[in-house]
Amino acid sequence: MKLDIYEHFHPDEREFVDKAWEWIVHAGQFHESRLTDFLDPRQTVILESLANRHPDVQVRFDGGHAEAERCRALIAPDYRDLSSEDMKLKVLRIDSTDQKFLALEHGDYLGSILGLGIKRSKIGDIHVLEDGCHAVVCEEISAFLDMNLNQVHRIHVQSEILPIEQLRISKTSLEMLDITVASLRLDGIASDVYRLSRSKVLVPIRAGRCRVNWKTEEDPSVQLREGDVVSMQGFGRFKVLEAGDVTKKGRYRVRVGKFV
Incomplete structure (x- = not known):
């Protein structure tokens, strides 16, 4: 099965393929559920294609809104109802009174968050708005970010944790x-x-x-x-x-x- 799986993916993707297949086997054979960190669109495709190989497994993806690029995945046995499951998503709202703040870009916010020692997989889509930024983050690191994110590109900022229902989405330019x-x-x-x-x-x-x-x-x-x-x-x-x-x-x- 492993060799058959590998034929469909790039060699650089094998590490993730191995991990994803393990999640699926555990859900299908041992009735375990797994909530992943954020996956990029390619990882989402890989996980979905592998899940389709197992008749007793289902996967739910959620990144905070319908068009999300980066999503968390919940892998579970097919008899569970995943529609009401908590995907543990939070919104990190970032703003500032400094007028230079309005010139900040996506990379500035992401760089400052990663600079705190946070893995990229813990961060979902980042929405740069006309008056600040809404970043989708894993619930388990949200309090840490709220406490420690004080600067973005040398500009002092304030932050607040919001429920995912209050997410504001930026338009792609x-x-x-x-x-x-x-x-x-x-x-x-x-x-x-x-x-x-x-x-x-x-x-x-x-x-x-x-x-x-x-x-x-x-x-x-x-x-x-x-x-x-x-x-x-x-x-x-x-x-x-x-x-x-x-x-x-x-x-x-x-x-x-x-x-x-």
Whole structure:
């Protein structure tokens, strides 16, 4: 079974695959339940696909709202009703009286939280708002964060723990780019989006620092499709919104939304 499972995933994902399969086996055979930390979208796909292999297991995902990117998972025997289970999610509200506070970005908040020694897996989506920030966090570390988070990017802040029902969601902001490329290859589109030469964009791809739909992608020739989300370490991420129209010269018109 293990070898069969491994065939479907990247070698870098094996550690998580092993862990997820153990959770599923324990739920299905030993009737144990497991509430995970926050999973990224790729880990969610892996866990869901493995759970589908076991007829006696079910999984509930929750990240605080319907469109959450990072979610906690509750893995349990299939006879349990998970709809009313407490997923132990809290909102860390952060604000400040300093006007410079309004210029803070997602990375500033995440960096300050991780700087307290918190693992990334304990933090869900971070919503930067016009008057502050709402971060979804695991309940078990919420009191620690409320007590110890005093600064974000050298700006003094105040915090408060709120129930998950009071979460305020930020809207995703995309910078629209219309490009024409010779093909829908990953390296060609990424080169235009990140404004790098083809040779320079190959370096992070082949080094395993590029992900397509949160899965590590080391093949620069892979074809992108509408809806694909591409992230490259150090350069940000983008989403392919439209692809396929061909110009008279045989080039592809592609509309991309770059996350800002």
